[in-house]
């Protein structure tokens with residue numbers, strides 16, 4: 001099951017008119033809705049989103065804090081999609097670009 005499918009399942013439960021299962025006598029409670037909602041938000045952050053570029057900074061698309069070049073936002077945990085690398089070089093200095101490539105190279109050597 002992918003994260004997208006899991007989110008769909010949770011939404012089906014949350015949006016269903018039937019909050020009671022006769023066969024086992026289970027009634028969904030407000031607790032169930034709360035944890036299902038939290039699980040859904042957590043799963044959504046696992047789906048990588050492209051970072052957002054402001055005038056001079058690259059920020060998390062979910063919480064708008066600086067993300068540097070890490071795979072996850074360190075504030076909210078949003079997975080960041082860096083697949084369009086060209087995109088982030090438009091407004092950064094050559095030194096930032098070199099630092100980025102050095103970090104990438106070091107990461108691949110450590111794996």
Ligand SMILES: [Zn+2]
Nearest residue numbers: 060063073076
């Ligand atoms: Zn964030």
